Amino acid sequence: xxxxxxxxKPIYMxxxxxxxxxxxxxxxxxxDKLSSVREMAVKMGVNPNTIQRAYAELERMGAVETRRxxxxxxxxxxxLFATIKLDMQREIINRYVKDMKQLGVSSxxxxxxxxxxxxxxxxxxx
Amino acid sequence: MTxxxxxxxxxxGRDYALNEVNLSLQKGKIxxxxxxxGSGKSTTLKMIAGLVFPDRGEVSLSNEKVTRRTAEQVAYLxxxxxxxxxxxxxxTINYVASQFASFDLHKAEQLLxxxxxxxxxxxxxxxxxxxxRLKLVTALARDTDVVLLDEPFSGLDPMVREATVKSLLRYxxxxxxxxxxxxxxxxxxxxxxxxxIALYYGDIIGQENVEELREEQGLSVLExxxxxxxxxxxxxx
Numbered sequence: 001x002x003x004x005x006x007x008x009k010p011i012y013m014x015x016x017x018x019x020x021x022x023x024x025x026x027x028x029x030x031x032d033k034l035s036s037v038r039e040m041a042v043k044m045g046v047n048p049n050t051i052q053r054a055y056a057e058l059e060r061m062g063a064v065e066t067r068r069x070x071x072x073x074x075x076x077x078x079x080l081f082a083t084i085k086l087d088m089q090r091e092i093i094n095r096y097v098k099d100m101k102q103l104g105v106s107s108x109x110x111x112x113x114x115x116x117x118x119x120x121x122x123x124x125x126x
Numbered sequence: 127m128t129x130x131x132x133x134x135x136x137x138x139g140r141d142y143a144l145n146e147v148n149l150s151l152q153k154g155k156i157x158x159x160x161x162x163x164g165s166g167k168s169t170t171l172k173m174i175a176g177l178v179f180p181d182r183g184e185v186s187l188s189n190e191k192v193t194r195r196t197a198e199q200v201a202y203l204x205x206x207x208x209x210x211x212x213x214x215x216x217x218t219i220n221y222v223a224s225q226f227a228s229f230d231l232h233k234a235e236q237l238l239x240x241x242x243x244x245x246x247x248x249x250x251x252x253x254x255x256x257x258x259r260l261k262l263v264t265a266l267a268r269d270t271d272v273v274l275l276d277e278p279f280s281g282l283d284p285m286v287r288e289a290t291v292k293s294l295l296r297y298x299x300x301x302x303x304x305x306x307x308x309x310x311x312x313x314x315x316x317x318x319x320x321x322x323i324a325l326y327y328g329d330i331i332g333q334e335n336v337e338e339l340r341e342e343q344g345l346s347v348l349e350x351x352x353x354x355x356x357x358x359x360x361x362x363x
Contacts, residue, residue, distance in 0.1 A: 007346035010337045011317055042295045045288065046317045047156055049300060050337070 011046060015054035017088075020063065023074055024085055034064060034072045127153045127188050127199075127271040127304055129174055134183035136169055142328040143169040146183070149323065149330065153271065154300045156318055158336075159308040160351055161325035167308035168205065170325070171274045174306070175202040187272065198228060203265035205277040207257060209249045215260060216245035222264045233297065234267035240293055255286040262290050266297050273298070275307045279314055291318065312348045322347050324354055331358050 005011050022028035034040070037055065041048040055072050058064045062080055066072045100110050129151040136143045144166045151157055159167045172178040173185045176197040185192040187199060209218055215238065223229040238245060241259040243252075252260065262278060278294075279287045295318070298305055307315060316336065324332040332354045339345050345353070 005317060007340065007349060008344045010340045012337060038296070042292050044317075045291050045295070047320060048295065048298070049155070049320055050317070053337075 012050050012053040012057060015040075015044065015046065015051065016057050016061075019054070019058060020081075020084055020088070023063070024081060028074060030074050030076045032074055033070070034074065036071060127302070129272065129304060129306075130184075130186045130189075131170070131173070132184045132186075134173065134180045134185060136166075136173070136178065136180050144173075144180070145328040147328075147330055149333075151304050151306065153302060153304050155320040156298070156300075156305040156307065158312070158315060158319040158322045158347070159306055159325060160310065160312055160322055160347070162310060162327075164327070165325040166328050167310075167325055168276055171202065171276050171306065171308055174272065175200045175274055177202070198226065199270050200272040200274060201228075201265045201268040201270045203261055203273075203275045203278055205280065209257065209260065211248070211250035213249050214245065215243050215247050215249065215252075218249060218260060219245070219264070219267075222267075226268055228269045230267050230269050233269075234263055237263040237267055237293060237297070240296075241289060255282050258282045258286065259290065262293065266293065271302055271304065273303055273305045275305070277309055277311075278307060279309065279311055287314065291315075294318070312351060313346075316347045319347070322350075324351055326355060326358055329358075331355070 005014050019028060019034070023030065028034070034055065035043065037048050037051045040046075040051045044051070055064065055066070059066060059072070061084075062075065062077060063084070064072050064074050097110065105113075129149070131147050131149040134144050134147045134149075147166075147170070149170075159170060161167050169178060173180060174187070174192065176192045176194055179185075179192075187196050190196060210221075213221065219231070219234050219238070223231055223234070241263065243256060243259055243263065247256075249257070249260070258278070258281065262275075265273060265275065275294075278290060282290065294305075307318070309315060319336050321333065321335050322339075323330060332350070334350060336347060339347065339350050343350070
């Protein structure tokens with residue numbers, strides 16, 4: 001499937017986020033090889049240079065390593081992925097709180113509503 | 127491979143198709159040539175392909191002036207319908223192969239299979255979408271350092287568009303090639319491009335790296351394009 005991208009963020013960073021989410025969810029297994037740059041480019045409908053840049057960024061973060069002639073592999077590094085997961089959560093909370101404040105919602109209301117919402121969801125699941 | 131336009135001017139009657147245009151394109155990149163209809167996109171591509179020559183200025187490929195002879199190094203997909211109705215798909219492929227030494231028949235067969243084109247079908251039996259695909263096959267099957275695509279997606283439905291984008295990505299060789307895609311459908315191809323060049327009635331009004339636009343200005347290509355066109359139009363008032 002060809003993906004849609006947000007305008008405000010570089011495409012390569014959105015691909016990095018997507019691959020990290022795949023790793024956190026387990027659809028991309030730790031220790032396994034990522035799709036080749038070409039395969040990923042075709043799959044996502046994205047310029048191969050952009051995929052290359054995303055892989056380089058993942059390598060810089062320490063999430064993957066490139067083995068000569070073999071490809072790019074996800075490193076078994078639970079601490080790193082735990083940290084990244086926390087960072088992503090913080091980013092989501094930041095956005096949520098900012099949006100709610102813009103609507104003039106107080107912190108207490110925000111927490112109450114979130115609590116009620118999550119509890120409602122849990123009831124739904126049962 | 128590099129493509130250079132130096133002070134290129136082309137007039138059709140009294141109108142400037144291109145006015146003192148300077149442009150430099152490097153290998154390893156996919157360029158988007160953007161602009162409204164009549165802004166000079168097709169003229170630019172035809173000049174690189176050696177099908178139209180400038181009134182003033184020079185067009186060169188790796189420092190060699192573009193002539194009819196350099197056309198062999200350039201694959202060019204025209205926006206026009208260019209096939210013989212009575213040819214079959216296979217005959218069309220063989221005909222194009224006979225015209226260009228750089229044509230790779232094996233690659234053409236792979237592309238036909240991938241895009242689900244039946245070689246025995248007559249061109250006149252093909253749907254518009256399939257004619258578009260056939261055109262793309264004839265351009266992508268050539269082993270050239272320059273690939274020019276003029277409105278490759280126009281008139282194609284979204285599914286066919288996606289298939290064509292994927293074929294393009296599967297076969298492009300960015301170690302060697304320069305790809306230039308001229309289009310006015312900007313959103314469709316943004317994620318394909320390294321750089322964008324905006325043409326506006328014969329003038330280049332901007333050239334940017336797509337990811338830098340997002341990173342530094344928070345703009346998509348379409349937003350950027352609208353902004354600079356507006357600036358030009360306000361200045362003209």
